[in-house]
Amino acid sequence: MTFDLELGEMYVKPASIEIPAGAKLKLDVTNTGAMEHTLGLKGEDPAVFKPGESATLDWGPIHESTEAWCTVEGHKDAGMVLAIKVTGGTAAAGGDSGAADDGNAEIDANATPSAKWKAIDPTLEPAPAGKLHEVELRVEEKQAEVAPGVTQTVWTYNGTAPGPTLRGKVGDTFRVTLINDGSMEHSIDFHASEVAPNVEMRAIEPGESLIYEFEAKHAGVFTYHCGVAPMIHHMGNGMFGAVIVDPPNLPKVDKEISLVQSELYLGPEGKVSDLKKMMAGENDGVVFNGYHNQYVHEPITVDVGDRVRIWVDNAAINEPLAFHTVGLIFDTVWKEGSYLLKPDSADKGGSQTLDLAPTQGGFVEFTVDQAGSYTFVNHIMRDLSRGAAGLIVAGDAPAEAH
Ligand SMILES: [Cu+2]
Incomplete structure (x- = not known):
């Protein structure tokens, strides 16, 4: 042949x-x-x-x-x-065609998303009005495309991994109804809450539901995730998301974006992710909002002159995040509940990279002065090369990665 x-x-x-x-x-x-x-x-x-x-x-x-x-x-x-x-040889007996020797799916970095794939809209809307946020989160175990040509069975909150980004203000109450439509026990653990874990974070059986209510007493970008054992598998297979609690007096900007980092540990095509690889820390992809190079395939657009705030939560099970945007400097950085940098500083400081350990969060702000195509990355280079990149296109510029 x-x-x-x-x-x-x-x-x-x-x-x-x-x-x-x-x-x-x-x-x-x-x-x-x-x-x-x-x-x-x-x-x-x-x-x-x-x-x-x-x-x-x-x-x-x-x-x-x-x-x-x-x-x-x-x-x-x-x-x-x-x-x-x-x-067709004896060694291939029972093996899936198209699968690697270990049976797991593999990512082809040159492939393109399927025709039916749609990017998760990263635009973050302001916190809803009112002091009480009633939210329904349904656990769904479903098939999802996680990279071009690769579909996995992911365990989700409301059908997407990450689940929805929730948003409120300090002093607001979140009343979350968790419904388990899955086939096994699941739970939820909100890092934004101070509650008795044995009560509200308890595992529920398929068909059951619970109400998890908490007052957001502190500002932050907080991870939420399933806590059922093995937790690394439930969280790593899609059961994570972010809650944003705005700090007081947060200035208005032109565009807010929400990015949640996670990893891919591919199992066989169409199946759940590989727990052994998770334990070994051997990922196949590091991704923003759940898809390999998602915003390279579908760039985020802003206008020239826009002031942009990017909220970033690192919901990865193993990998840190060094969030950097090529061609821009952050004049404002807010991390884990406090400002590291503000634009009115007499020191004229600028920040190149926001570092976030697993389940840390923050935001960065910048103004885009020139039309162009700006790549945002996890600047840990092995992760950048495994899908942790995206594009912000300002004005009338071609979308191209640099
Ligand atoms: Cu779970």
């Missing part, structure tokens, strides 16, 4: 191919990138491709699943690996 293969920075496209056991494998390879790349079966006897070069590789019969990769230093680790999956 002959396959077309493209090499570029830093990918192999397609990233995986399937071939019947014993079939002869030929590859028509083209380097469309700007650097030299190579390709070798198991990294051995690599063929060298200068930019623009093409050649056909003949690797003969393939009897078992294997890999080929670019042997230039660092390129394999950056993603230049071709998975060669053998079908």
Whole structure:
């Protein structure tokens, strides 16, 4: 069988191919990138491709699943690996086609979202009027696209992971009705509350409900999550969200955005996430509002001259967040209940990055003076390369990542 293969920075496209056991494998390879790349079966006897070069590789019969990769230093680790999956052999008995050797789904960074996919609107509305916020949160276990070409069974509050961002003011009361429409025990733990955990955070059976009421006594960006054991699996499989309690005298801005960071630990296509990978801290993606590179695929728009406030909650189970926006400096930073920086400071300070450990939150503010395409990222580089990026497009500018 002959396959077309493209090499570029830093990918192999397609990233995986399937071939019947014993079939002869030929590859028509083209380097469309700007650097030299190579390709070798198991990294051995690599063929060298200068930019623009093409050649056909003949690797003969393939009897078992294997890999080929670019042997230039660092390129394999950056993603230049071709998975060669053998079908129909004894080793493949019972295996899912399209699945990796461990059966888990994999993210193709070059794929595009499905036609039916819609981004979560990150626009944050002002806190609803009134001192009492009555909210219904239904636990739903459902299928959701979490990256282009990858669907998982996620456990959610109201059908999305993250669940809805709730918002109020200091002194307001939240009366949350939690309804378990799932197939197992679930619960909710609001970090915004001071309540007896054994009462309001108790697990409820499928079909049951509880009322969780608390007064928001402190301003903050607070995580909420399921607390049923293994908690790492319930939280890591989608049961998280944020409650924003505005600090007093919060100035009005032109645009408010809410971002919640989490991770992807992919299980098999269509199935729940992989608990073993969670325990090992080996994620497949780090994402804002639940989808790999979500706002690269569907950029956030603002007007030139807008003052923007981005609320950020790190609801990841393992990963910290270094929130940075390329081409902008934050003149205001508020973290874990207090201002780190205000624009009227005599010190003329500016902030480049807001650091948030798991379940810390805050906001940053800036003014966008120039039309352009601004990339926001988790500046922990391994996370940025795994889906923790998005675009803010100001004015009439093309959407492009930098
Ligand atoms: Cu749960």
